[in-house]
Amino acid sequence: MIVQIFGAYIAVVACSILLEAPSIYKYYNGIIGAVGWGIYQIAQLHFGLAVSTYIAGLAISLMANLYARWFKAPLTVFFIPGFFPLVPGSAMYLTVYELLQGNTEASAGNFLDAIKIAVMIALSSFTIDTAFKAFKKVKYSKSVF
Template identity: 45%
Template structure:
């Protein structure tokens, strides 16, 4: 498990270099992806891939928001690279493979899995963004001239 987490860190840092993330943020991007992958590995053993993707996407989004606020930079710097480990590429590959082989039932099954994973990732990001937007509104003092 530790080897996979380190591998995720290295992969995310390499991807971040490719998408031209500023050098001072590369380690943070790697930590975001590694944290998400660690949560995924733990949750997948207990809850299955859908819930594991959802929970790990929540963690990645949370860590991305925290890094963005601490480092005063956009959330997307950490979120785009951090979420890479969760992208359902293997399920999409299997969908195409099964379609090519003429096995429509298996293709439909993999396509449904791909859509579910992509959906829960998007939902988790939306939920965490909503939480931070709500917290921002709560902590923002009312301007006395707007009465």
């Protein structure tokens, strides 16, 4: 598992370079991706695919939001590379591969997995974003009175 976490770190740093993120942030992006992948691997021991992706997505979204506020940088600088390890690329590849092989049942199963992962990534992002907006609104309303 340590090797996979280190691999996720390297992959996210490479993705940050490829996406031309500011060079000062590429190592922080690697930390976000590695932590998210580690949480995903640990959650996989206890939960299924969708719940594990959601839990890891919550961690990635939380860290990306915190780093964006800490460094006063756009959220997407941390958010997009951080989710790189969770993106369902292999599930989509296997969907098309099995479809071309004529195995529609396996193709449908892989497609469902890809959709589950994508929905959980979006839901985790929405959850953290809503929590940050609610916290900001509560903080603002307390400072007014």
